[in-house]
């Protein structure tokens with residue numbers, strides 16, 4: 409560890425490492441400081457979907473940001489592979505949102521109308537791809553470009569690539585406090601300190617403290633999610649499947665990840681039997697055959713939600729040089745590349761698309777009426 413860095417990034421999840429990757433690639437010397445092991449919190453729990461059209465449904469600036477980030481993955485996966493030899497598992501098979509009844513079908517057809525690049529598949533066409541689906545479903549929206557990645561591999565590749573570009577990393581180290589004197593930040597660790605010209609808080613669901621410590625209201629809403637995986641001996645489908653109340657993501661190594669519960673304000677790391685039972689009930693009601701397949705693993709993670717449901721990406725309103733990159737809720741894997749690039753552009757004073765700056769600015773959270781997002785359980 410050096411005594412001074414251009415940028416200290418607090419938190420080594422996928423967001424912190426994406427920021428480090430883009431900064432160090434641009435010759436801005438950044439260190440990631442991570443309390444545990446890199447990628448071991450929400451990042452490790454994620455299914456990795458690039459759910460541009462499933463997690464957010466409106467055609468607006470947030471949708472553009474999601475799409476931009478998804479598209480960045482095309483070149484990023486190649487660059488990361490060239491640099492680190494890690495395959496981040498970018499799926500070319502797309503996602504399907506399955507209509508299980510006529511009301512859902514109507515909603516999906518409206519979505520198709522709003523996003524002309526999406527395809528509508530009639531039930532017969534879907535069954536050709538996924539014979540295991542039950543007879544009563546009525547078609548699917550096919551999002552050919554919205555695949556998925558392997559979150560842990562992506563985080564690891566970003567971490568190693570940033571190090572190859574000259575970055576630094578300190579794991580198993582808790583950042584305790586940040587103070588600023590004149591233009592320099594002092595970042596206090598347990599047994600040492602380091603100085604930086606700029607600081608980025610990318611601490612996921614634990615970001616609350618950085619808002620409070622810098623005089624802002626806490627906008628972070630932790631939302632626990634529980635998942636399980638099975639590893640069948642045979643192949644069921646290639647596309648990630650999204651239903652109204654669950655999803656299944658087939659991974660290149662043969663695992664099928666099923667997710668996820670949603671438990672607002674639950675910061676615990678326990679995977680509850682009841683949560684898993686509910687999820688299994690929903691999955692097996694549609695795919696009874698999967699009951700006979702070997703269970704592989706179950707786990708949970710805490711999504712970093714925010715008061716208005718949108719990420720918080722930008723500079724502190726009054727503490728110049730202190731940035732936030734958190735609140736990515738259900739989309740942190742999707743949004744890691746665009747977030748990393750945006751923070752790099754802000755720090756290096758490049759142009760940043762104005763609507764994105766406004767949409768994600770930390771300042772918006774202190775404005776009246778911003779805290780209105782309802783987290784479902």
Ligand code: FAD
Nearest residue numbers: 419421423443450451455456457583612633739740741742
């Ligand atoms: P984290 O990965 O939690 O990283 C933050 C890091 O900061 C942690 O490692 C923590 O130890 C560290 N930290 C905190 N405080 C300190 C401190 N004081 N000092 C040092 N380090 C500190 N997103 C998608 O895009 N697609 C999906 O399919 C998807 N599926 C999901 C499924 C589940 C079940 C869950 C729980 C989440 C899912 N997500 C998905 C959301 C995604 O996982 C998160 O949005 C994303 O991982 C957030 O990344 P992060 O780096 O901000 O947080």
Ligand code: GLY
Nearest residue numbers: 633667668738739
């Ligand atoms: N994006 C899927 C989840 O958060 O569960």
